[in-house]
Amino acid sequence: MGGYFTTVATMIGIYALVASGLNIIVGFAGQISLGHAAFFGIGAYSTALLCTKLGLSFWWSLPLATLITGLIGALLGIPSLRVKDDFLAITTIGINFIVRSIFLYVPFFGGALGIGGIPTPTLLDTRLRGEYYLTLVLVLLALTTWFVHRFARSWTGLATEAMREEETAAGAMGISHVRFKILAFTIGSAMAGLGGVLYAHFVNFISPDDFGFPVSIMLLSMVVLGGMGKIWGPILGAIVLGSLPEVFRPLVQYRMLLYGAALLLVIRYQPQGILGEGSLLRRLFPRGRR
């Protein structure tokens, strides 16, 4: 396997993990978020600081940074209790810009220069590079996908979906929207944080622009393209949107245009996403339930 392929595959794996987290918030809980890159960034910056300033190892920093991001996600999920739909979209965009600005303007976070020297993790004296790192990412992606699958089949998942479908009726069924919205934001943000950790230790150097608003748009596009509320949706979305720019690379300046066109086509002709209800793939293979 070439280094180029491995790099692209690793990035797709990381984005798939982060987009799966966004799918919990947007797909399962029905809370629009256009600021998910903020949590991706919080995870990345947490691990960068834990490792470079405190000298923690990757294996300690990974769960810690994931936890930190989940807790911050719970806090920043509070606006979703007050505002809905387009107002929530604007609020989450604001959160993204604020978090990015903090990374950019607070010297502690390295400013525009970002944070470098984030160590490549080692396991049994082997530095996890290339295919090893890709394997690590895929193992964690598999674990989180199993977790999402398990979440969707739990009473928690059922309550979360009921809240998405009809918040008032869900309340009449004993479902607290406060509890289940905050829970969705916590889980979704923690997954973004985990993705951020994997990203930081992969590229070894992070800067605020890695976690800007365009990244949030890309993540949401992955969820929408693949199918909101479908376990495999964001993963397929990440594969498609992650590889399209590479496939179109020879076209240089036109590749973003084609990327946009592909997105537009799916939204026009498969509005529920590639894996959504009533989509072409589902009609061709009607057995898979999710």
Add this chain to the structure above:
Amino acid sequence: MTMAEKGMILRVEGMSRYFGGLKAVDDVSFHVSRGEILGLIGPNGAGKTTCFNVISGVYRPTAGKIFLEEERIDGLPAHAIASRGVGRTFQIVRPFAGMTVLNNVMVGLGMQRYSSFLKSCPVFGDSQDREEAMAFLREVGIEGLADGSSSVLSLGNLRRLEIARALALRPRLLLLDESFSGLSEEEIQQMMELVRNIRERGFSVLLIEHNMRVAMSLCHRLVVLDHGKKLAEGSPGEIRTDERVIEAYLGRGASAHA
């Protein structure tokens, strides 16, 4: 405490709900006895649905007290009131449209779990859960539609689904908000049969009804609201001949024809 109070499932004392200057519900008091079907009737805009929304916690009352048996529940959030045993349906039906009919009822079955992190972790829908949910669907007569999507049901079946979902909470008190409106004559007969059966199984029912014939033949007692205030209370026979009620519905001078 008197004997009558002991037999009360719901007691509403001086309940008011204002929206700005509009007194949607104004100082209303009534009670529902155990095993009773109490009808809440009144012209359009009388405040019936607002009453339901305050009792079920969708709105906080502006003033007044609400007791579920001995416990005060006014001002609690909707999910807390539901988990204390108040099930309800909605005048404008609110199914979980993206779910199957069976899972709509499943949501209700899980009610006791949603307040505990650990209890809501297990996988839902094992054979026992399915059997229980099917029993509620069978009770309302739509078990044949269990695995279909709830978004394609007729209005009559959606109203049945809402009742099944509320019954799945195993409530002490069932609030039915115009479960008969928009139904055919045949469906109305079936629905009346269903509500009677529900009461016979020991549920207490508070219902809002527009169709006078239905309200009169189904309810043990009626409370009449008009412009947010309680106008009258009594047996169907008493309400039928009450001058004030006839006036509120038909206008002054109509009582002679009633």
